[in-house]
Amino acid sequence: MLTLHCYSLPNKWSLLACRVNQLLKNEWKIQVRTLSSAQVATALRPFYFLVHPDLFGQYPRAQHINDASLKVLNSHLDSLIRDQKPSPVSLQFYVKNKKAQGMLSMVGLELNKTTARATVHGILSDFDLPTKYVDNLPEPPKHPDRKINWHRYYDPTSDFFRDQPATHRRRQDLYSWLVKNMGEAERRLAVSEPVRRDIMRLRHSLMSELSLTKLTWQRGLGTTHLRGCLQGLTALTDHHVEIKDLLKGRAVHFGNETGVSFDGNVVLSTSEVRNQWLQMICKLPEQDALIQRIPDMQKAVSIALRGIQVTHREYQPYVLVDNYIGHLRRLVTALGDYRGRDAFPSSWPSSLTELQLVVESAAGPLMLSPTGQILAPSSCPPWLLVNFITENMDQAKQMITSYERIRGQEKVLHRRCQQMLGLDLLDKDDAVLPAMMLECLGHLENEAHRFAPLLSGARVWITHYYAVMLDGEICIPWDWDKETL
Known part of the structure; x- marks a missing residue:
């Protein structure tokens, strides 16, 4: 650590040097005792090598979702460091499947810890990454005024892990963004239309043949991947007709794991092979006994x-x-x-x-x-x-x-907005709470006369980010009306 020798300087500078030394010592104590941005970057580095958007150039949807989730994660950590209490939020990250080359798995992440240290530890644990580095760090006290430069470890506008100063960026106006991107969205939507029709055909066929009460899938699942899952389930029931009776009258959901939910729904992992689905379906009677x-x-x-x-x-x-x-x-x-x-x-x-x-x-x-x-x-x-x-x-x-009040208002406003804008689909990510959705829909309704010509026939998701997905669906942030720096 740098030390200035007070006795070698004139009196007026000697006092200043002593003061600088004291500040350096205080800063040194803070750096030793607190969780610094450099320590956070070091601790989360293995995590970033799993989920960084630059690693998913061949998977646009996964790239967009990981990028948006990282932004929310950074904001959440920033609030915790400043001793604020951010609301719990659920995030999703795509990771590459180590067992099946070319396949992706989605991992859910719950941000509900009360400190940055606990949050970082939880992230590493949820992704089966070592936590030894965090465990060995000294317990940090609270320093509400200490600002952390999060761009040191993730800046979506920079090259992969390049350390560069943060820059202030103004959010793009929604109308300008739509003018710029709706042409490409419509082109992609037209290209993926046959896939969507095939999905509806397969869904109707499975529900009819198996007498399913529901057939759903997780948010953010690409149309091509979803069609593959539906085709896989169709082929499985065709080759193993004995499981049709086991699935009859049930609800089926394509999600992150394979098993049976506590309310009796059959959950099939979108990253597993049909043989793993078959093994679980054959054990449904045992699971039913537990559900009872x-x-x-x-x-x-x-x-x-x-x-x-x-x-x-x-x-x-x-x-x-x-x-x-x-x-x-x-x-x-x-x-x-x-x-x-x-x-x-x-x-x-x-x-x-x-x-x-x-x-x-x-x-x-x-x-x-x-x-x-x-x-x-x-x-x-x-x-x-x-x-x-x-x-x-x-x-x-x-x-x-x-x-309950907001949820009821959201449903009414949702129907009204979809009709006024002429949308083919209007949905939201799970991380967008009803209060957020209500605010977003209110602003969309007020600006419907401007946006309707651009959004007619579009498929829109309310999220935390702007994106045009591979299948032509568009994502807009719930707070698009706020101009932020």
């Missing part, structure tokens, strides 16, 4: 907490039954032990039926979701859960009421 136990276990949790509603999280990927059963069992046991020793607070009402509880994995946080649901990890000590409910009961009720 879920209502009683949910009821046990509800009774233990005065009738609280035990439900699932809004905007969450499918939860497989094997995992969910384990979470419920752990919490039921802990609550039973607690009720045998302790009483609920006297301030509690006789019934908690207005509240909603979501039981999650042991590693999750205890928190309120943006929709007012209480998210509780199965490992949460009962006394801590009781205290949290006591402190957040009124706020949770208000958030639930607000969410």
Whole structure:
């Protein structure tokens, strides 16, 4: 570390040198004790080598999604470093499948930790990357005023991992962006139209032949990849007719994992081969036996907490039954032990039926979701859960009421906007909450006279970024009306 020798300078400079030395020492202490931008860059470097958009030039949709998710991640980390409390958000990243060359897998990432350190550690853990570097770093204190230059480790306008100063960029006007890009979007939409028609034919055929109640797929799945999944399921049922009876009357979803969700839906991973689907489908009777136990276990949790509603999280990927059963069992046991020793607070009402509880994995946080649901990890000590409910009961009720009101308004405005703009499709990413969607739709409705000629017949997704997808669908940010630097 640089040190200025005070005794070798004139008096007026000696005092200044001593002051500089003190500042250098303070800065040195901060650098040693806190999680600096350089440390974050080092810790997340293996993660970036998996998901950086530059690695997915042959997969435009994956490239756009990874780029947008990285922007949201950077903003989230920035807020945590400045000791703010950003809302939890769900992100998706595409990674290359190590087992199947040329195939991609999508990994879901939940940003719900309360510190940057915990968030970085969680990212590495979710992507099966080593966490030794983060584990060995000293615990950082909070420095709300310390600004971090995030562009040192990810700048979407720069070359891959080039260290360069941040530049201020003004968001592009939506109308100008549409004028510039709708021609290409319409061209791509026309090229992919036969694929979409084939998808609808395959979907109708499967639903009819298997008597499926629903056939859905994850957001962001490309049309070509989706058609391949539908063709794969069709071929599987043709070659193994015995599984038709097992699938009859069920709901099927193409997602990130293969299994059965806790509400009985069959989930087929879009990155796995048909043989893995077959193995799971043949085990459906065993999974059904587990599903039948879920209502009683949910009821046990509800009774233990005065009738609280035990439900699932809004905007969450499918939860497989094997995992969910384990979470419920752990919490039921802990609550039973607690009720045998302790009483609920006297301030509690006789019934908690207005509240909603979501039981999650042991590693999750205890928190309120943006929709007012209480998210509780199965490992949460009962006394801590009781205290949290006591402190957040009124706020949770208000958030639930607000969410239901906004959700109802969103549905009405959604139909109106789609009709006024003449859109073939109007949908949103899971990371766009109802309040965001409501604000976006309100501005689109007000500007419908300008945008309708450009958007007529378009397929639009409300996201956090601008993009023209390979199949001609376009993505626009929910806050497109805000001019930001």
